[in-house]
Amino acid sequence: MLTSLLIANRGEIACRIIRTARRLGLRTVAVYSDADTNALHVRSADEAVHIGPSPARESYLVGEKIIAAARATGAEAIHPGYGFLSENADFAQAVLDAGLVWVGPRPDSIRAMGLKDAAKARMIAAGVPVTPGYLGEDQSPTRLQSEADAIGYPILIKAVAGGGGKGMRRVDAPEDFVDALASCQREAASSFGDDRVLLEKYILSPRHIEVQVFGDTHGNIVHLFERDCSLQRRHQKVIEEAPAPGMDPATREAICAAAVRAARAVDYVGAGTIEFIADASSGLSADRIWFMEMNTRLQVEHPVTEEITGVDLVEWQLRVASGEPLPKRQEELSINGHAIEARLYAEDPAKGFLPSTGRLAVFDLDRFRSSARIDTGVERGGEISPFYDPMIAKIIGHAADRTEAAEDVVGELLNCAIWPVQTNAGFLVGLLREEAFLEGRVDTGLIERNIETLTAEPEPAAGILNAAMRVLDRASDNQTFTACDLVDRGGSTAWSIDNGFRLNGPSVLTARLIDQHGNIHTFELGNGVDPAFVQRQDGWAIVPELGFTFAFKPYAIYGSATASAGNGTILAPMPGRIIAVDVAAGDAVTRGQKLLTLEAMKMEHSLTAPFDGTVAELNAVAGAQVQVEALLARIEPKPEE
Structure with a gap:
């Protein structure tokens, strides 16, 4: 077994890894940026090393700094968590070259599955069904438009190096393709340093089904059954559950067997997820489920698999990285009950889910000691930073059946108190009590179809x-x-x-x-x-x-309320970088017309005109960094005729 571990990540996953490592007797080392100086994961570890300024590209994404921290502290291994460098094959190789243990798959496996086009080609060779689409090298807008037209709309544009819903756009009509492609490539280049894309046929009634796989260095590979991650917003998962509702034994056996074949095709070691898309228009069926991609890391939603199998996946990672065989064989794994996870984010659903940052002056979770599991990396008095993903916590319910698991999560969300940072807790309660969800009629469009109801903030009684x-x-x-x-x-x-x-x-x-x-x-x-x-x-x-x-x-x-976009002032809703300005001073605009695009927290946010009028003032410049509530533009209303 390993003796010491450096966690190359932050937030709730860093805290989770530290807890498991400590239970196994490992010494833990945390790394942190300026923004995380007083973070929970820093104080939870046995030792912590400062690795740079707040922006991730200057700290958590600089592999050399992380390896240097491991050497300086005598850490034996590096666990990347998820996000940041967790699927970076070059970093994994650099860790191995430095004589350290990499808690993850081999670099060659990461490379094989890291690019979505190459991964699909490999899956086809392995006999795993894939979604119809275009995987070609010709990335010219003309060729891509031609391929999209041939596939038939709607289609999905996806960054080949993408993940987490970034670098992904749905296109419903040919005339919308060019703008969507440019936006997708721009976001992909910013997030992954690679603007190449692939095209897929968009399934109109899709469900997102994924299978947890695990391999060791002795040639053993098992699956730990499936999860359903269909409830998404902007391709970002919101609610995850295991097992998938409506999954019959024959379909489960087929999809899990395909996932194991996919893992064997790349000689996989460690925790990984094979993601499938299912056409749910008439129920789940093995002949309507196709491979999408593989995530060569631990997933945010791994706790639901842990809850139904009784397995600690982080412990398995550490044991496999130590050279041990998998703790259980396939026939020893079974499903016990149902688990549901809700992602609690610092965001304001009533304002288009804009991220919310600041100090957690009030942060009360589990006040009444609910039966739900809570994974978090923040605490009262901590800061929600604009530099990283705005997830506050994961709330996980596990019970004998799906309804009870959902109520476990709802019971916790109903009583949480977080302020002044805004959260999506009320949105999650509404979603978990939505009739279609309770009946198991889930697909990736459920949230959008009910968005107005789910985001409505009630009047206080x-x-x-x-x-x-x-x-x-x-x-x-x-x-x-x-x-x-x-x-x-x-x-x-x-x-x-x-x-x-x-x-x-x-x-x-x-x-x-x-x-x-x-x-x-x-x-x-x-x-x-x-x-x-x-x-x-x-x-x-x-x-x-x-x-x-x-x-x-x-x-x-x-005193009185403050001014808002209702009087024509367009203020920056959060700190960020202006990446596009679509109007000029003096332009006539219509209500809802896009004025500019702000990039913040790794996502693009469009700011629009509140009413018909004229751009009377424009302070936004492409490429400029702006602070929250900076005046970007002012719209004068159209004179009454």
Whole structure:
């Protein structure tokens, strides 16, 4: 067994690896950038090494710095986690050349499966069915457009070196192809340093099915059954589960056997995932499931496989890297119950899922000790940085059946309180309670079809507003109250409310609160208290309810709402880099027209005109870095005729 391990990653996966390594008696070394100086994974490890500035390309993506840190600390092996350098064959080879152990597949296996076009060609040779498409070397826009026309729309453009939903575009009509290709290539070059693409036929009722495989250095390869990762937004997984709903034994046997053949075709060692796309228009069937790609690393969603099999996949990785055979044979692996994972992100669904950054002044998970498993790499007082993926935590439920597993996750999300960073917790609750999901009728388009309902933020109920007013009226900062505490303390006093109260006036008292979005709420004071708990933080009343975290201040204290795009000002919603400007000062624009594109957190975000009008002011310049709320443009409304 290994004796010491350096984790070349950050966040929840780094924390997870550290926990497992420590249980096995390994000494752990963390690496960190400027942004992660006080991060949880840094303080959890036995030793930590600073490797550079906050941008990943200057720290976590610099292999030489990571290898130097391993040598300086005497670490025996390097575990890449997922993301960053985990599928970089050159880095894996450099680790081996440095005399260190690489916790992952052989560099040749990574290369064989790292480029989607070459991987598909290899799968065809191995007898694994693949999706119809174009894998050619000719990358000219003319040839690609011609191939897309021949395949038939809709088609999917995918970066050959892509992953995580980046460098991927769906195209529904020939006239949209050129713009989508340019955007896809631009994002692929930025994220992977390679702008080459392949084309695939887009399946109209697709399900994303993947199989966990594992190989050792003794020639053994097993599968640990399938996962369903169909619930996606912008090709980024949101909910994952195992096993796949509606999967019959014959189809499971066929798809898992194909996955093992795929792994054997590249002499695979370690944890990997074979991803398939299924046409779910009439249920799952082996003759309508095709290979898409292989991820030559651990996946974000690996906990659901761990929960149904009782296997610690990180422990298996460390044992295999130590030269041990797989701990179990295929016939010793079985499925126990059902598991569901929800990805809790720092983002605002009501604002197009824009990432949300800042300090976690309030961060309460598992307040009522639910049965759900929580994997996280942050804690109260920590920072959500604009430099990295905005995932806060993974919430995993495991139960005897699918319905109970979903309720385990929902129970945790309902009671989480996170502020002032915005999260998608309420969105996830709505998704897990969506009728189609509960009935197992899932496909990759389910979220988009229900996007308006799922992203609608509810109006706070009277009980929430009353609870907030009581805390603001009676409490000091950094205090937390349950519903019983608030009832015992009684209601707010007439003297403390700015509502124009007078003797012999109406007996009903009203109050006004303003929330963190600038919305003003006028309500009647009453005695009902609905929320389970309320806390006061930095002068705000924080009230979690149904997965949403409401925050209020007295309106008279806070003042009026701030300006927004509603008055024509276009502000940067987050720090980022402007990569395209589509208008010029003086241009006439229509409501919804794209004005510019901002790249932030590895994704492109289009900013559009709020109404018909004219570009009166334009400060955006392609290539420029901008800070949050920087004024990028101002639109003057079209005069009334």
